[in-house]
Amino acid sequence: MPSETGVKTLDMSAMELREINETLQSAAGSNEAFEVTNTRGAHAIAVGLDAPIHVTVKGSTGYYCAGMNKQATIHVKGSVGPGAAENMMSGTVIVDGDASQYAGATGHGGLLVVKGNASSRCGISMKGIDIVVHGNIGHMSAFMAQKGNLVVLGDAGDALGDSLYEARLFVRGSVKSLGADCVEKEMRPEHLKILADLLEKAGADAKPEEFRRYGSARKLYNFNIDHAGDY
Amino acid sequence: MDKTPRTLPRQSWTFSNEVNSEIRRAAETGIYDIRGGGAKRRVPHFDDLLFLGASMSRYPLEGYREKCETGVTLGTRFAKKPIELKIPITIAGMSFGSLSGPAKEALGRGATMAGTSTTTGDGGMTEEERGHSEKLVYQYLPSRYGMNPDDLRRADAIEVVVGQGAKPGGGGMLLGQKITERVAGMRDLPQGIDQRSACRHPDWTGPDDLEIKILELREITKWEKPIYIKVGGARPYYDVALSVKAGADVIVLDGMQGGTAATQDVFIENVGQPTLACIRPAVQALQDLGMHRKVQLVVSGGIRTGADVAKALALGADAVSIGTAALIALGDNDPKWEAEYQALGSTTGAYDDWHEGRDPAGITTQDPELMARLDPVAAGRRLRNYLNVLTLECQTLARACGKSHVHNLEPEDLCALTIEAAAMAQVPLAGTNWIPGKGI
Numbered sequence: 001m002p003s004e005t006g007v008k009t010l011d012m013s014a015m016e017l018r019e020i021n022e023t024l025q026s027a028a029g030s031n032e033a034f035e036v037t038n039t040r041g042a043h044a045i046a047v048g049l050d051a052p053i054h055v056t057v058k059g060s061t062g063y064y065c066a067g068m069n070k071q072a073t074i075h076v077k078g079s080v081g082p083g084a085a086e087n088m089m090s091g092t093v094i095v096d097g098d099a100s101q102y103a104g105a106t107g108h109g110g111l112l113v114v115k116g117n118a119s120s121r122c123g124i125s126m127k128g129i130d131i132v133v134h135g136n137i138g139h140m141s142a143f144m145a146q147k148g149n150l151v152v153l154g155d156a157g158d159a160l161g162d163s164l165y166e167a168r169l170f171v172r173g174s175v176k177s178l179g180a181d182c183v184e185k186e187m188r189p190e191h192l193k194i195l196a197d198l199l200e201k202a203g204a205d206a207k208p209e210e211f212r213r214y215g216s217a218r219k220l221y222n223f224n225i226d227h228a229g230d231y
Numbered sequence: 232m233d234k235t236p237r238t239l240p241r242q243s244w245t246f247s248n249e250v251n252s253e254i255r256r257a258a259e260t261g262i263y264d265i266r267g268g269g270a271k272r273r274v275p276h277f278d279d280l281l282f283l284g285a286s287m288s289r290y291p292l293e294g295y296r297e298k299c300e301t302g303v304t305l306g307t308r309f310a311k312k313p314i315e316l317k318i319p320i321t322i323a324g325m326s327f328g329s330l331s332g333p334a335k336e337a338l339g340r341g342a343t344m345a346g347t348s349t350t351t352g353d354g355g356m357t358e359e360e361r362g363h364s365e366k367l368v369y370q371y372l373p374s375r376y377g378m379n380p381d382d383l384r385r386a387d388a389i390e391v392v393v394g395q396g397a398k399p400g401g402g403g404m405l406l407g408q409k410i411t412e413r414v415a416g417m418r419d420l421p422q423g424i425d426q427r428s429a430c431r432h433p434d435w436t437g438p439d440d441l442e443i444k445i446l447e448l449r450e451i452t453k454w455e456k457p458i459y460i461k462v463g464g465a466r467p468y469y470d471v472a473l474s475v476k477a478g479a480d481v482i483v484l485d486g487m488q489g490g491t492a493a494t495q496d497v498f499i500e501n502v503g504q505p506t507l508a509c510i511r512p513a514v515q516a517l518q519d520l521g522m523h524r525k526v527q528l529v530v531s532g533g534i535r536t537g538a539d540v541a542k543a544l545a546l547g548a549d550a551v552s553i554g555t556a557a558l559i560a561l562g563d564n565d566p567k568w569e570a571e572y573q574a575l576g577s578t579t580g581a582y583d584d585w586h587e588g589r590d591p592a593g594i595t596t597q598d599p600e601l602m603a604r605l606d607p608v609a610a611g612r613r614l615r616n617y618l619n620v621l622t623l624e625c626q627t628l629a630r631a632c633g634k635s636h637v638h639n640l641e642p643e644d645l646c647a648l649t650i651e652a653a654a655m656a657q658v659p660l661a662g663t664n665w666i667p668g669k670g671i
């Protein structure tokens with residue numbers, strides 16, 4: 001139902017999930033705006049969108065909110081369950097609260113911003129997505145991360161970047177431990193530039209110079225018996 | 232000269248030449264043996280079963296005159312658009328990367344001509360296979376290489392891969408030689424690295440999570456596509472029951488003889504149960520849940536002949552799937568390349584170093600010169616012919632048992648040649664009414 005501002009409200013207490021996703025998936029106009037209300041922790045809200053629309057999710061969600069997003073801007077005014085914005089291709093997902101496990105998992109593109117903390121395995125297997133977490137991230141984050149940037153304003157848990165490929169990890173706070181083949185790397189001007197850009201896009205109040213960069217030592221790229229203990 | 236009689240030199244059964252050569256190889260290289268293909272050891276298999284045929288109490292059908300249907304519909308439980316196949320034999324998921332582009336094209340061509348589906352694999356969907364496969368199943372794997380919503384939407388079904396028969400509990404491997412620019416680009420990886428893909432999905436653990444993952448996949452694809460779950464032959468009763476619980480439309484069950492592109496030999500030979508041992512517990516689970524024929528069961532792992540197809544169906548499968556046999560039909564391990572197999576230290580029929588990317592037949596390679604050896608049109612025709620033969624053979628056996636549809640074959644049509652096979656397939660030992668383990 002269009003309100004005065006042109007924002008259509010999709011009320012989850014009155015509509016089925018299928019109907020809500022169908023409405024969002026078939027919206028094509030770049031100025032279309034929606035709000036999803038009464039989310040009550042439902043799973044798979046606003047998944048598979050493929051147009052530059054704006055969706056505000058009012059409340060907390062279950063698993064896989066904004067999964068496989070393309071083009072859309074999805075703003076969750078609450079916290080999200082596991083796998084938020086998993087496999088995102090493009091667009092922007094902003095979470096005002098906290099994110100559970102696997103936020104941004106396998107994402108290929110786009111920007112995921114978590115204003116609170118993200119739990120374990122944030123950015124696992126990421127393939128090009130940019131993730132900015134204003135708070136802390138849990139253990140095993142960026143496990144097997146292939147491409148893209150993970151920016152953390154707070155601290156990182158155990159085994160950051162285990163078995164990392166080419167993703168860049170930037171952490172402002174402490175890192176409890178680094179995973180196999182993940183090492184601290186020199187912060188060069190091009191990295192400061194990437195970081196400044198991401199911090200601005202994510203509305204984060206931090207200076208690029210305050211961060212450290214971590215990346216792959218590339219020792220596990222080709223099997224070498226002398227490194228067998230690291231696998 | 233000493234006239235004392237000498238005994239003949241005796242080779243050890245325990246330390247056979249084959250075993251010793253592996254010890255020497257390990258000592259030389261310091262790394263386990265990696266290879267393609269499935270378990271090579273002999274395990275109880277469909278060869279150990281026989282059909283009884285028609286007799287006084289059973290009417291056969293007239294060959295060629297009386298119809299014996301072979302069609303199968305997969306995905307009738309929840310999907311709005313189930314898949315209709317003309318034959319109960321599908322082409323299993325084999326990754327682009329392990330196979331060349333022309334090989335994927337040939338699989339698509341052959342399957343389409345025969346009226347069946349083909350399947351992507353680790354590494355994403357290629358134009359070669361989408362373009363040439365009328366029905367294409369898109370695999371959803373732990374690595375998520377190349378995974379994207381557009382390909383999900385242009386697939387005809389989605390297969391969530393939990394495991395494979397060759398390596399239940401193992402992840403993927405693709406060694407540097409095969410990570411060319413194209414393969415690396417599709418997987419978002421650096422070129423030339425030895426790539427290991429994850430063995431667990433990154434964003435769910437266990438059947439309760441999987442149920443929610445399947446909800447997400449259905450929502451993304453508007454509940455149109457059948458969702459398959461593929462499991463290796465580990466604990467078939469529970470794996471099938473939990474797959475039903477997680478919301479599968481179709482379950483693909485792959486026994487230990489199932490092929491792989493590249494896995495440790497120790498894994499291939501020592502983990503998982505034989506295909507024959509997996510089918511009855513799987514069917515039992517479906518029956519206990521009232522889901523037999525509602526959630527379709529596709530069985531794979533060592534299917535070679537129409538007799539294998541018919542026996543798998545008789546034990547309760549809705550369809551079978553083939554990998555290795557399809558590659559052989561295309562031209563893999565063909566004797567015409569014997570000199571080249573020899574040069575690679577192998578021989579026709581035994582060549583399994585697919586991970587090295589030097590396949591003389593041009594199938595399991597990314598080398599442009601070798602790839603060019605496979606003509607996808609001719610190879611596609613060979614696959615079509617082979618699939619047609621499997622179907623005709625299966626129909627011949629079904630008619631002999633008096634069945635007007637291959638799905639009417641049943642365990643009562645079978646007997647077993649060995650006690651092991653009788654126990655696994657739960658059919659009587661030939662000449663007796665004894666089913667080991669059934670207390671009768």
Ligand SMILES: Cc1cc2nc3c(=O)[nH]c(=O)nc-3n(C[C@H](O)[C@H](O)[C@H](O)COP(=O)(O)O)c2cc1C
Binds near residue numbers: 267370394490556595
């Ligand atoms: C070259 C090759 C590549 C394979 N790649 C995959 C894969 O990417 N994903 C998968 O689930 N199974 C893969 N498999 C396993 C097949 O899907 C199937 O389970 C198996 O081949 C069936 O057994 P069969 O080879 O005895 O017919 C592969 C098998 C082969 C031979």
